[in-house]
Amino acid sequence: MGFSVKGDYFEACSCDVSCPCIWLGPATQEACDLLLAWHVTEGQKDGVDVSGLNAVMAVHTPKQMTDGNWKVALYLDDRATPEQSEALGAVFSGGAGGHLAAVAPLIGEVVGVAPASISFSRSGGSLKARVGDLLSMESEEMVGMDGSHPPVITNSLLGVVTQPVTQARAGAVRYSDHWDTEFSGTNSFITAFAYEG
Template sequence: MTTEWRITGDYVEACNCEVACQCVWLEPPDDDVCTVSLVWNIEDGQYGDTDLTGRKVAMLAYTEEGVMFAPDTEWYVALLIDDEADDDQRAALEEIYFGRAGGIWAAVADAHFETTEVTTAPITFSKEDDEISSTVGDVVTMDVVGKAGFNEDIGTVSPHPLAKGMEPKTGKSRTATVSYNDEFAWDVSGNNSYFAEFDLANA
């Protein structure tokens, strides 16, 4: 039987699309490829008896071409887990984010994950109003700010499956760099960012 889990907190993503990323509307990304980094700050979390509160997770992903969520689009994925996680926490987070424990990642992994790898790194995450900064060791640097529209209100998009209420805020990255290996290496600073509270579970 699948272990019951739930994680809540804040997350941020930064990709190569100009504001705003059209994957939400099942359209091809800019240049027909996607390069994206995402970080989750788990403020409250549980995987069975394993407490995940305070842990952080980053995911790097890229596609070669096509609509990101089209059935035949393959994702190449690297998962970076907070190096302060103990063995049980790391195992639990791998189960969740590689889709083996059900929930939203199960469908995504089954349909799209072509290759996966996992490692650990120190992860920082700070949020003040509509500005978020995150680092993942010497691999990821993200510094994003909310993108205001009419009436100086921060924009939102919908539907987005990772955001609580499926409606994240729109942002723009000041810095969005990745340097993990030859495959996961890009600088998409000055482009799209989404950020939101999240509430993910498998029950």
Template sequence: MSTEWKMQGEYLESCTCRGACPCIYLEPPTEGDCTAMVGWHIKNGHYGEVTLDNLNIAVVLNAPGPMAEGNWKAVLYIDERADEQQQEALGAVFGGKAGGHPEILASMIGEVLAVEKHPIGFVIEKGHRHLTIGESHEARINAIEGQDGRDVTINAHPFAVAPGHSLVVAKSRSLRHQSHGLQMNLSGRTALYSPFEYTGP
């Protein structure tokens, strides 16, 4: 019998593409391939009887072509604050074994380079998000200011990490990762964030 689970919170992604992200429209990355850092802050969540409130999780990945075509190489980072049951639950959900939308995302992965536990921080401020993994990896992003100071948003995009939610368009102030062959040290590139809600199975 499958375990019932649900979670909601905030997610962000920051990648090496320039300008508007073509991946969410099923188009090739702007520079041939795309390396991205994706993070989730689980505000409220449970996996069966296991609570997942206030935990964070992140994935760093490389897509060799259009992201929706898969064959990603990926590293999964699990919040070191999670106890053994929580780690197993997060691994099941984000590893694609527990159903729901994460199963679709995990099906895009061709090779898991590593699964590691680290301190993961996720700062949420107006117009600003900051994901940290350990001491050396981070995605620091700012929303792009639109008309009358409003957020610039994207709706109903065909490739979505958080289906059903409008994306806020942002730009990276810092995108750094130097591990497992996935190397980034950039700024001024594409970034996005939104709420998310996943359920399964």
């Protein structure tokens, strides 16, 4: 049956606004710490419904993302049944195929895949996600020159989503599990996502 999932997505990274990594440029810091959060509004894999569940990924990459050797930790919603958790893991790791499978060759080490208490909230252009006491991230859409709409980037050269993303700025971001990082006022992207495979 394959899979089809869609919902809300945002990411925050340690690069300055706007992140050059999506254009295959080097990160603005010595490495890139990247946090990705998905909320599935509707979706299934092989008939297993995963609607309403969340997944979050922490990524540490070298200065040049395309060099690979990414270190990755994946957190899956602990409200999921074992079948749902397996489905979520397959979709958001890229193991089930689809767009995320194209990014998977850049991963050098998966340091963990674990169930966790994940919260995800969105109010207009403001998004927040939390993974227990291990990770917290927030983002706010920026406003473009017209004073009312966010800047939009389409068809970038590298990304975990294929949909156009709106430019945002990260609020307070903190991660302390397999490595530690903390930043704010840096790059963020927001979009609706849709994956199929």
